Amino acid sequence: MSGIRATHELHARRLSRNLGVAVALAVFVAIVFALTVVKVKRGDPLQGFDHVVRPGMEVAGS
Amino acid sequence: MPDLAISAAHEHEPTFGDYVALLKPRVMSLVVFTALVGLLVAPASLHAVEAVAAMLFIALGAGAAGALNMWYDADIDSVMRRTMNRPIPSGRVAPDEALAIGVGLSGLSVVMLGLATNMLAASFLAVTISFYVLIYTMWLKRRTPQNIVIGGAAGAFPPMIGWIAATGSISLEACLMFALIFMWTPPHFWALALFMRSDYEDAGIPMLTVTHGRPVARRHILAYTLLLVPVSLWLALGPIGGPVSLAAAVVLNLMFVWGAVQICRRDETVAQCDGYAAEKAFFRASLFYLFLHFGAFLADAVVRQAL
Structure with a gap:
C-alpha cells in the first residue's frame, strides 16, 4: 500500500503554470503603468473614449 | 492506480514552459532582434519605456502567430521528426487551449502596440499575424512549392514594424x-x-x-x-x-x-x-x-x- 503523497507531479506542473502566469500578469501591469506615467508626463493630448483628442478635458493650468 | 487515474484525467496539464514553447521562442528571438534593429536605426527615437513595450508586444504578436500556426498544423507536426515534440502533437497542450492563447495574445499584442506607439505599427503587426496564419499556414503551406517564398513576407515585417513604431511612417x-x-x-x-x-x-x-x-x-x-x-x-x-x-x-x-x-x-x-x-x-x-x-x-x- 502506497502512502499518501502531499504533492503529485501534477501539482508541480500547476504551480509552474500559476507562477508563470502570475509573473506575466505582474509584468503586464508594470508596463501599462510605466507607459501611462511616460505618456502623461510628456503631456500627450488627452483622448476621449473614442480616441479623439479632447482639449476640453485638459485641466486648466496643467 | 490513483496515479494513473490522475495522469489520464489531466493529460493536458501544461507547465508554463509548455506555453512558452507554444510561442516558438527561437523564431521569436529573431523577430525581436530584427524589430529592435529596425526601431533603433530609425531616424526618430522612442522613450525607453515605449521602446521596451513595443519590443515586448511585437514579440508577443509573433508568439501568438506561432501558437496559431502550431494549432492549425498539429496534424503535420505530429508526422515530422523536427516538430513531433512540439506541445500540441506531444499532448502537453490541448489544441483548443493553443487556439485560445493564439487569438487572445494576437488581439492583446496589436491593441497594446497601438497604445504604446502608433496605430500604423499596430496595423502592420495585425497584417503580419494575419499573413502568417491565414496566407502562409492555412493557404499556401499545403498547396504550393512557393509557400515559403510568399510566406516569408510574414517573417520580413518585424524590422519594418520596429521602424514604423519609432517614426510613425514607412x-x-x-x-x-x-x-x-x-x-x-x-x-x-x-x-x-x-x-x-x-x-x-x-x-x-x-x-x-x-x-x-x-x-x-x-x-x-x-x-x-x-x-x-x-x-x-x-x-x-x-x-x-x-x-x-x-x-x-x-x-x-x-x-x-x-x-x-x-x-x-x-x-x-x-x-x-x-x-x-x-x-x-x-x-x-x-x-x-x-x-x-x-x-x-x-x-x-x-x-x-x-x-
Whole structure:
C-alpha cells in the first residue's frame, strides 16, 4: 500500500503554470503603468473614449 | 492506480514552459532582434519605456502567430521528426487551449502596440499575424512549392514594424530591411528541406524539394542567394548603412554565395555520403548571416550617434 503523497507531479506542473502566469500578469501591469506615467508626463493630448483628442478635458493650468 | 487515474484525467496539464514553447521562442528571438534593429536605426527615437513595450508586444504578436500556426498544423507536426515534440502533437497542450492563447495574445499584442506607439505599427503587426496564419499556414503551406517564398513576407515585417513604431511612417529603408529578410528566407528554408530529407514529403507538404526535386531546389538556393546580394549592398550603402554594414555585407555575401555555389554543385549521392554537411553548414551560416547583418546596422547606428 502506497502512502499518501502531499504533492503529485501534477501539482508541480500547476504551480509552474500559476507562477508563470502570475509573473506575466505582474509584468503586464508594470508596463501599462510605466507607459501611462511616460505618456502623461510628456503631456500627450488627452483622448476621449473614442480616441479623439479632447482639449476640453485638459485641466486648466496643467 | 490513483496515479494513473490522475495522469489520464489531466493529460493536458501544461507547465508554463509548455506555453512558452507554444510561442516558438527561437523564431521569436529573431523577430525581436530584427524589430529592435529596425526601431533603433530609425531616424526618430522612442522613450525607453515605449521602446521596451513595443519590443515586448511585437514579440508577443509573433508568439501568438506561432501558437496559431502550431494549432492549425498539429496534424503535420505530429508526422515530422523536427516538430513531433512540439506541445500540441506531444499532448502537453490541448489544441483548443493553443487556439485560445493564439487569438487572445494576437488581439492583446496589436491593441497594446497601438497604445504604446502608433496605430500604423499596430496595423502592420495585425497584417503580419494575419499573413502568417491565414496566407502562409492555412493557404499556401499545403498547396504550393512557393509557400515559403510568399510566406516569408510574414517573417520580413518585424524590422519594418520596429521602424514604423519609432517614426510613425514607412520609408525606403524599412522596405529594404523587409526585402533583405524576404530574399533570405527561401535559401534558409530550402537548405533545411534538403537535409531534413523525407520529413516534408511524409507530411505531404509541397516543398520545392518534393515537387520539383532536389537539383531544382539547389539551383533555386543559388538564384535567391544571388538576388539577396544587391539588396544587402543597397542597404549597406544607404542611410542606415555605414562602414561596418558595408564590410559585413561584402564578407557575409561572399561566404553565403560560396556556400550556395557549393550546394548547387553537389548532387544527392555526394550529400548523403557526408551527411548533408554543406547543407547543414549553409543553414547555420544563414542564421549568422541575418544576425550579423542586422548587428552591423546597429553598430553603424551607434557609430553615427557617437560622432
